Amino acid sequence: MSDSRGFAPIQRLLHWLMAACIIAMLFIGVGMVSTVAPTYLPLILIHKTLGVILLVLVVIRLALRRHYGAPPLPADLPRTIKLGARLSHLLLYGFMIIMPLLGLGMLWAAAYPVVLYGGIQIPALLPQSDRVHTLLWNAHVYLGFAFFALVLLHLAAALFHALVRRDGVFGTIALFPLKNRTTPAE
Amino acid sequence: MNQSGNPSRSGLGSLVLIAAVLGGGAAAFAYTAGWLSPGRLTPEQMISALTPPTGVPLGHRRNHAKGICFTGVFEANGNGVELSRARVFERGTYPALGRFNLGTADPNAVDATVRVRGLGLQIAAADGEEWRMAMINPPFFAVSTPQAFHELLIASGKKDPEAMKIFIQANPEFTAFATWAKTAPWTTSYAEEPYHGLNSFIFTDAKGGEHAVRWSLLPTAKGTPVSQAELQSRGPDFLEQEITEQLRVAGPQSWTMVTTVADPGDPIADPSKAWPEGRRTVQVGTLVVQRIEPEQDGPCRDINFDPAVLPRGIRVSDDPFPAARSSVYRKSYDLRAAEAGDYPRTGTAKP
Numbered sequence: 001m002s003d004s005r006g007f008a009p010i011q012r013l014l015h016w017l018m019a020a021c022i023i024a025m026l027f028i029g030v031g032m033v034s035t036v037a038p039t040y041l042p043l044i045l046i047h048k049t050l051g052v053i054l055l056v057l058v059v060i061r062l063a064l065r066r067h068y069g070a071p072p073l074p075a076d077l078p079r080t081i082k083l084g085a086r087l088s089h090l091l092l093y094g095f096m097i098i099m100p101l102l103g104l105g106m107l108w109a110a111a112y113p114v115v116l117y118g119g120i121q122i123p124a125l126l127p128q129s130d131r132v133h134t135l136l137w138n139a140h141v142y143l144g145f146a147f148f149a150l151v152l153l154h155l156a157a158a159l160f161h162a163l164v165r166r167d168g169v170f171g172t173i174a175l176f177p178l179k180n181r182t183t184p185a186e
Numbered sequence: 187m188n189q190s191g192n193p194s195r196s197g198l199g200s201l202v203l204i205a206a207v208l209g210g211g212a213a214a215f216a217y218t219a220g221w222l223s224p225g226r227l228t229p230e231q232m233i234s235a236l237t238p239p240t241g242v243p244l245g246h247r248r249n250h251a252k253g254i255c256f257t258g259v260f261e262a263n264g265n266g267v268e269l270s271r272a273r274v275f276e277r278g279t280y281p282a283l284g285r286f287n288l289g290t291a292d293p294n295a296v297d298a299t300v301r302v303r304g305l306g307l308q309i310a311a312a313d314g315e316e317w318r319m320a321m322i323n324p325p326f327f328a329v330s331t332p333q334a335f336h337e338l339l340i341a342s343g344k345k346d347p348e349a350m351k352i353f354i355q356a357n358p359e360f361t362a363f364a365t366w367a368k369t370a371p372w373t374t375s376y377a378e379e380p381y382h383g384l385n386s387f388i389f390t391d392a393k394g395g396e397h398a399v400r401w402s403l404l405p406t407a408k409g410t411p412v413s414q415a416e417l418q419s420r421g422p423d424f425l426e427q428e429i430t431e432q433l434r435v436a437g438p439q440s441w442t443m444v445t446t447v448a449d450p451g452d453p454i455a456d457p458s459k460a461w462p463e464g465r466r467t468v469q470v471g472t473l474v475v476q477r478i479e480p481e482q483d484g485p486c487r488d489i490n491f492d493p494a495v496l497p498r499g500i501r502v503s504d505d506p507f508p509a510a511r512s513s514v515y516r517k518s519y520d521l522r523a524a525e526a527g528d529y530p531r532t533g534t535a536k537p
Contacts, residue, residue, distance in 0.1 A: 027218045033517075034220035034228050036332050036510035041494055041502060044512075110519060111488050112495070113316045119498040121314060128488040130526035137520055148215060152208050159207060163200035 006172040008068045014061050016175050021054055022096070026148045048103070049117040055100035062093065074167045088154060095147040102140040109133035227336055229517035232510075235339035238291040245529025246293040248518040250304050250320070253287030254426045255484030258438065258476040260309045266470030269397050269445060270389035272499030273311035275470055282473060283308045285486035286376040286429060289322060297425045298417035301367050305381040305403065306491030307473070318495035320511070321381035321403060324370070327457035328363040332510035359458040371411030374420075376429045377439040377475075378409035384457040385493060386448065386503040398448040398503055400461070403441035403473055407432075430478045441473045455504040483533040490519040 007015070025047060032043035073082050107114050108126040110133045115121055126132060162170035171177070213222075220226045233248045243251045260282045266275030274280055288295055289302030304322040311317070329335050334357045341353035354360050373379055381403040389397045421427065432439060447466040453459040481487050494502060494512035502508045522529070 027215065030215060030219040033513075034218075034226065036227050036229055036232060036513045038502075038504075038506050038509040040509045040513045110490065110523065112490070112492070113314075115315075123314070130523040134520075134524040134526075137523075152211055155211070156204050156208055159200070159204045163203065164197050 005168070006071055008064070011061070011064050011068055012173055012175050014057065014064065015173055018054060018057055018061065018096070021050055021057075022147075023151065025050055025054065025099075026144060026151070029144055030148075045117055048107075048114065051100040051103050052116060052122065054096065058093070058096040061096075071172045074169065077167070085157070088150060088157070091150055092154060095143065095150065099140065099143060099147060102136050102143065106133055106136035106140055109136055227333055229514045232332075232336055232339075232514045233517055233521070235336055235343070236291045239343075240292050240294070243291060243293045245522055245525040245527070247287075247522060248514075249291050250287040250289055250306070251291050251293040252295055252300075253285045253304075253306070253481055253486070254429065255479045255481050255486035256284050256286065256429075256475045256477060257479070257485060258282045258284075258474045260443070260471055260473050262471040263469065265468050266445065267392070269391055269399065269447065269468060269470075270499040271392045272317065272389075272497040273313050273315060274309050274317055274497060275499075278312070280312070281310045282475075283310075283485055283489065284473075284475070285481065285484075285489075285491065286425070288425070294422075296418075296422040298414060298420065298422075303376060303379050303381075303425075305376075305379075306486065306489070307403075308489055308491065308495075311497055315497035316495055317497050317500065318489070318491050319383055319401075319493050320491040320515075321383050323379045323381060324363060324366050324384075325380075325382055326362065326366075326460045327384045327507070328360055329357055330359050330456045330458045332506055334360075335510075359456075362458070372414050372417055373409045374412055374417065374424075374428060375407065375409055375432060376425055377407040377432055378405050380404050381441070383493075385507045386454045386457070386505045387496070387508070388501050388503050389445075390499050390501070398452070398454050399445050400448075401443060401445045401470075403443055406440045406442070426480075433475070433478050438474050438476045440475070442469055443471050443473060444468070445470050455506065457505060457507055482529070483531050487531075490515050492516065 006012075028043050028047045028050075032040055032047060035043075073085060077085075104114060104122065105126055108124040109129050111124075111128040113121065114124070158170055158173075161167055216222055220228055236248050247253075260274065260280045262275050262278055262280065264275070264277030266272070269275070284305060284307040287304045287306065288297065288300040289304055290300045302322050302324060304320060306320045307318070309317045329338055337353055337357070338360065341349040344350075354364075383401045386398050386400050389399050391397070417424070429439075445468045446461060447468070448454060448461060449465060452461045452465070479485065492512050492515045493508045496502070
């Protein structure tokens with residue numbers, strides 16, 4: 001176990017790297033499907049490539065989480081908030097795993113070759129199927145919106161911890177030590 | 187630490203900040219999604235403009251809705267290797283799958299009423315790479331940009347005859363296409379048509395040299411031109427019946443794939459401008475169509491002939507159409523897959 005007051009540096013690094021990539025993915029996704037401009041093609045190529053990279057990263061991240069664990073939440077945090085925190089983190093991990101799989105699945109089920117940046121081909125694991133494509137496509141779209149809403153909620157909670165409660169929770173994942181941070185222990 | 191003297195005021199400021207971050211994030215997302223920009227040309231708008239007077243063709247492609255599947259081979263003669271390192275140009279025989287179609291959004295259109303005929307094609311290379319394309323018989327495209335194509339759809343859908351006049355004034359390149367539509371010969375067979383890629387792509391050769399190219403499929407079958415009036419005396423689906431019969435009686439039909447290489451200064455980004463005569467051409471192979479199958483249960487039904495599905499060695503150029511077509515075709519595929527129940531398969535092969 002790492003320092004009980006925070007995540008391990010590699011966990012923090014991965015968190016912020018993935019956060020930036022996931023936010024980019026959500027914006028690229030919603031942007032690319034709403035345009036017929038030439039940027040459509042590079043955007044979709046980035047979306048597919050980054051999606052597969054994120055799928056690999058979340059596996060590493062879960063392994064690190066298993067190895068290092070997570071610091072406890074402040075003891076004075078209300079029980080319902082704690083439950084909400086646990087649930088939202090479970091959901092965030094769930095989205096991180098399922099979104100790339102749904103994306104790959106919907107492309108396979110539409111008989112599109114999946115070609116990433118650099119011409120890397122991902123072989124199809126599903127046959128073409130109108131029904132499966134429609135199911136996965138709808139799930140990818142609507143869960144994508146839900147993912148964005150959850151990211152916003154996560155961001156709001158993080159800022160609430162950092163700015164209002166100042167309970168040290170934000171410091172456990174921050175990439176750099178926070179100035180003027182006051183924790184209840186101090 | 188002066189600010190911590192009044193926690194409630196700083197707490198309120200923080201809450202306002204948090205609300206601003208969330209609101210800003212949501213607004214940026216909505217902007218990116220196009221929800222705040224009704225003027226942005228979206229694939230949905232293009233598809234909506236394609237809707238024929240007969241109504242939304244549920245379960246069908248949103249354009250080139252009427253068609254028939256074929257399978258066959260692409261026989262590469264090896265000449266294409268000097269232009270592109272794509273594996274499909276290496277001497278050999280590669281599986282081909284495609285679709286003859288009519289340039290109409292009405293799947294029940296009468297064949298003789300549709301001026302533009304098309305061919306969708308997918309060639310599979312040995313390494314699993316795919317090359318997809320969708321080509322048509324006019325030698326140049328009707329308009330210069332996807333936006334102009336959208337305006338053409340809107341104008342031609344209006345009853346007001348002034349609408350097309352205004353459109354042509356704004357998009358004079360359309361005149362050449364209108365002349366082609368009036369004067370080009372009609373044929374009695376899909377097998378007698380040339381099919382042109384029209385869009386420019388960049389071929390990259392093994393040494394990294396780049397070549398801007400367009401390609402065409404030129405028919406081996408030679409027919410006698412007929413008048414549109416003569417075609418109108420035939421049945422509404424004569425083209426599908428004819429190509430089926432043609433293959434049954436005369437055997438496989440073939441087309442030569444000819445690649446034309448641009449000279450410096452040729453219009454790459456504008457498919458409504460044909461390149462001047464005398465450009466270097468390379469015959470890269472032959473498409474042999476061996477078998478015809480109705481679309482409803484046929485192998486082409488599952489394929490989106492997305493012109494941006496390209497093997498390594500071919501990439502898009504400054505021509506804005508392949509990206510626009512890719513975006514709209516994707517939306518069309520998503521819609522028709524979701525509506526598959528409205529165009530049910532008759533066989534048992536597919537769920």
